[in-house]
Amino acid sequence: MRATVRGVAIASAVLLAVVVAAGVWVWSSGGADTPSAGPPKTLRIITWNICGEAGGERGQSGYCPLRDRPEKKAAKIAALARERDADVITLQEVCGGAPGSHVALLRAALGPGWSVRHAEGARPDGETRCRDGLSGDLGVAVAVRGEIVRARSENALPPDPQGVSEQTLPVLCVRVEGWTYTPCTTHILPGEEPRVREQIAAVRAFVRAQGRPAVLTGDFNRNAGAAQLAPLVSSYAICPAAGGSGRGAATYHAWDPQERAHRFHALDHIFFDSPQGVRDPLVDCRVGEDLMDTTPNEPGGPGPDGYSDHAPVYADIRTGS
Template structure:
């Protein structure tokens, strides 16, 4: 027979007051732990989302041949009003940057690469965040040193409100030095961090030089081997309807104001004929986007207030800063 198991002994019931005290203590402990966990979670440092790098949807572009290395005496061919005062030219550029809210400044006939030169002073005058790049050019005699009291080397330059991450420059004249006599007419292109468009500038030979057509062909072939969209500025020494520019004008977009005769960008004085000569030589071209979308331009025009329009005579003071007028264009980038 199995032995009978005795009934378990029951503990004596706790007094009601004690039981209530224990339950309250347990509840407080649980709430305290939960409250601490919630507080810790709220105070935990939150990871900040990465800020996306946004490219501009429009670029305000300024282009100007400052005639900074031209002739120095009034009455002589190629006279430049501010030739020996690079500080005055830089002050004009800085003022235009503020007036036009410029993101890009491209320059021709500019001196750089030495203390006191146009570009050294420009770098100091621009606000932080700008980057300046130059490309060396030469005169027909092969010399690149800026003449007279000027310092540095002759060439073209690009300044951007951003960080230049790469640049390339090359001679638009023949690759055979024996045929160019050492003359360099550069094309300078820069890529800017976060920008969809490459920025390029150049200065072609005068229109009576047959090598100009070859220059245009080389530019069209070499400016964007990777297919990146670009803005091309410069002194082309030709109007938009010139046959020499066909390799560019048939594929690129230009502000209509620069295709009209009344919007001239260059003034010369014909001393023999006693007459003014106005031409449209400076241009801003924009390529199609990667998707084939045609570029949209707005706010484009010519600042003729800074172009000397007086007769180049000894007794006539100039009324401008260069024989070229600055050209300004807003490029609306389709992204």
């Protein structure tokens, strides 16, 4: 399995060690400028597929708003973190590992006290570099308000049995100094091909192998009721608790050019282990639909009214009594 972790240290952080074992890169580093104040009693999480590398021109199937403005996306994520008083931010379709990338810009925007890690994945053509002048490599990222002492990542997507696609999709987990929970994120392949189930099984096994209570976030490319997600739904509590294609639970918007119709789906979720002794761990669970572009994707159409074709999902999880 191809496995890569691209670590990004905050400010004057010093990389201490890199260990490679069993096909997984492990980074140990001092990530934050200020020491962790201890585990948060309530873990405030944001997950967002920012479609940072997809598409370009209005009317194209892969169009995404502000794809060519990484600084605007990074600034909005940081502002959202302050607004939500977030402890964890996880991102999909994000460029990292180079100056000027989303991750580098976000690191600067978040400021002292935050640690960020990035894990790269490859497009179907096998390339990892972000296109059209964007800096860095495509992948997923985790930012935490604290010191990351270990990050692990591996590609969870099995090889294409037809040998056509060289795509890789990582799962990334980080351990934070003083925290009980391990934040993780991933991006699941869309569609119905059999290796989707294999990828989901691999993600679950990887997260469980961390040996700690986990929060698993990401773009799962299907609603919570999909049969393919059953291994996760049966293992974890979930936010949003109800998936489906209804407008009220939408985390993703697509424009159907043939029908000239909007399509809304709930594809992005936060799975988490319920802590022992906590009766109602989910304090808050909501979708930031106001940040999702819902305009018709047509040539010459109106400017976008959001930052991504996905909306961020917020969850506040009580981690202890």
